[in-house]
Amino acid sequence: MLVTGRELLQDAHKNNYAVGAFNVNNMEIVQAIIEAAEEMNSPVILQASQGGLKYAGVEYIAALGKLAAEKAKVPVVLHLDHGTDFDQVMLCIRNGFSSVMIDGSRFDLEGNIEITKKVIEVAHAVGVSVEAELGKIGGTEDHITVDAKDATFTDPDEAKRFVDETNVDYLAIAVGTAHGVYKGEPKLDFDRIKTIKGMLNMPLVLHGSSGVPDEAIKKAVANGINKINIDTDLRIAFADGIKQFLKENPDNIDPRKILTPAKDGMKEAVKEKMVLFGSVGRA
Ligand code: G3H
Ligand code: ZN
Numbered sequence: 001m002l003v004t005g006r007e008l009l010q011d012a013h014k015n016n017y018a019v020g021a022f023n024v025n026n027m028e029i030v031q032a033i034i035e036a037a038e039e040m041n042s043p044v045i046l047q048a049s050q051g052g053l054k055y056a057g058v059e060y061i062a063a064l065g066k067l068a069a070e071k072a073k074v075p076v077v078l079h080l081d082h083g084t085d086f087d088q089v090m091l092c093i094r095n096g097f098s099s100v101m102i103d104g105s106r107f108d109l110e111g112n113i114e115i116t117k118k119v120i121e122v123a124h125a126v127g128v129s130v131e132a133e134l135g136k137i138g139g140t141e142d143h144i145t146v147d148a149k150d151a152t153f154t155d156p157d158e159a160k161r162f163v164d165e166t167n168v169d170y171l172a173i174a175v176g177t178a179h180g181v182y183k184g185e186p187k188l189d190f191d192r193i194k195t196i197k198g199m200l201n202m203p204l205v206l207h208g209s210s211g212v213p214d215e216a217i218k219k220a221v222a223n224g225i226n227k228i229n230i231d232t233d234l235r236i237a238f239a240d241g242i243k244q245f246l247k248e249n250p251d252n253i254d255p256r257k258i259l260t261p262a263k264d265g266m267k268e269a270v271k272e273k274m275v276l277f278g279s280v281g282r283a
Contacts, residue, residue: 001069001070001072001075001076002066002069002070002076002077002078002096002098003043003075003076003077003098004077004098004099004127004128004129005045005077005079005098005099005129005131005169005170005227006099006129006169006170007075007129008043008045008075008077009129009169009170009203009226009227010203011043011282012043012203012226012227012279012282013202013203013226015282016221016222016278017221017226017277017278017279017282018206018220018221018225018226018227018228018277018278018279019042019043019044019045019226019227019228019277019279019282020042020044020045020228020230020270020273020274020277020279021045021046021047021077021079021081021205021227021228021229021230022044022045022046022047022230022231022234022270022273023047023048023049023052023081023229023230023231023234024046024047024048024052024061024064024065025048025052025055025056025061026056026064027064028238028259028262028263028266029234029238029263029266030046030064030065030068031068031263032263032264032266032267032270033046033266033267033270034046034068034071034072034074034076035267036267036268036270036271036274037072037074037076037270037274037283038072038073038074039271040271040274040275040279040280040281041074041280041281041282041283042074042274042279042280042281042282042283043074043075043076043077043279043282043283044074044075044076044077044274044279045076045077045079045099045227046065046068046069046076046077046078046079047078047079047080047081047101047229048061048065048079048080048081049081049082049141049142049231050080050081050082050083050084050085050088050142050143051142051143052081052142053080053088053092058091058092058095059095062078062092062095062096062097065078065097066078066096073283074283075283077098077099077129078096078097078098078099079097079098079099079100079101079131080092080097080099080100080101081101081141081229082101082103082133082141082142082144083100083101083102083103083119084102084103084104084106084144086102086115086118086119089102089119089123090122093122093123093126093128097128098128098129099128099129099130099131099169100119100123100128100129100130100131101130101131101132101133101172102115102116102119102120102130102131102132103132103133103144103172104116104132104133105133105134105135105136105137105174106136109134109158109161109162112132112133112134112162113161113162113165113166116130116132116162116166116168117165117166120166120167120168124167129169129170130168130169131168131169131170131171131172131205131227132162132166132168132171132172133171133172133173133174133205133207134154134155134158134159134162134171134172134173134174135152135153135154135155135173135174135175136150136151136152136174137151137172137174137177137178137179137207137208138150138151138178138179138208139178139179139180139208140179140180141179141180141207141208141231144179146179148178151174151178152174153174153175153176153189153192154173154174154175154192154196156192156195156196156199159171159173159196159199159200160199160200163200163202169202169203170202170203170204170205170226170227171196171200171202171203171204171205172204172205172206172207173192173193173196173204173205173206174207175188175189175190175192175193175206175220176188176189177206177207177208177209177212178208179207179208179231179232180208180210180232181210181211181232182211182212185213186208186211186212186216188212188216188219188220190219190220190223193220193223193224193225194223194224196224197223197224203226203227204224204225204226204227205225205226205227205228205229206220206225206227206228206229207229208229209228209229209230210230210231210232210233210234210236211232211233214276217276217277218276221277221278228273228277230273233269233273234266234269234270236269237262237265237266237268237269238262238263238265238266239262240262240265241261241262241263241264241265241266242258242259242261242262244261245257245258245260245261245262246258
């Protein structure tokens with residue numbers, strides 16, 4: 001069933017676990033994530049980035065996501081990931097997304113508050129939940145790149161003001177993770193997560209979570225993270241499945257045969273994340 005992000009993440013916030021938000025671009029990926037969620041009896045968030053929407057078309061992603069949610073035995077959120085543009089966010093709301101992210105992190109605090117408030121006024125009027133980002137997360141997510149030198153951690157006092165003024169449903173904070181593949185081991189600022197959680201008492205979001213060691217993810221959840229975004233690790237699992245299959249069957253030309261091991265590999269990766277995040281059995 002399709003549910004709002006607010007409903008799903010408030011439960012995670014109250015019960016100290018996190019829900020995986022996995023990036024989707026096509027039917028096989030949607031099916032892999034939903035099958036994993038059903039087998040683990042876990043709530044789940046299907047999210048599409050602007051790059052994903054450009055690739056598949058917003059109508060296709062919306063149709064796939066809504067159908068998957070309708071048929072699923074677990075609660076499913078259909079979410080826009082890193083929406084940077086007001087019109088793009090509105091298009092997703094119009095197409096039936098139950099949650100959207102407005103990423104105004106490239107603006108100063110005032111500008112970020114302004115665009116977030118504008119989105120929330122419309123989204124909340126039609127029952128759609130909103131995620132915003134404060135601080136700057138490094139690395140590359142599709143077309144958005146933030147150099148390591150420009151990445152800045154979220155300031156707890158600014159976060160308090162941001163939430164009071166915008167009434168955002170969940171907040172993405174910058175605490176040491178980065179989008180994409182890590183060169184060294186990421187160092188997370190767990191105290192900062194805890195401080196922000198204590199001041200805001202609301203669901204918090206961790207981006208750039210692929211490649212973060214399991215122990216660090218567990219500690220981040222224990223300190224207050226309730227939504228964990230995963231893209232790169234699923235891409236790796238999907239690509240590995242294809243590479244392996246074609247290595248063993250170089251003459252095969254059937255897309256169904258080629259994509260099945262990719263889907264299966266991704267499904268296993270999603271299940272492992274659900275165990276790590278503590279969302280198993282929470283549906
Ligand atoms: O918004 C999407 C995520 O933050 C994904 O980051 O590719 O490092 O897993 P990742
Ligand atoms: Zn992200």
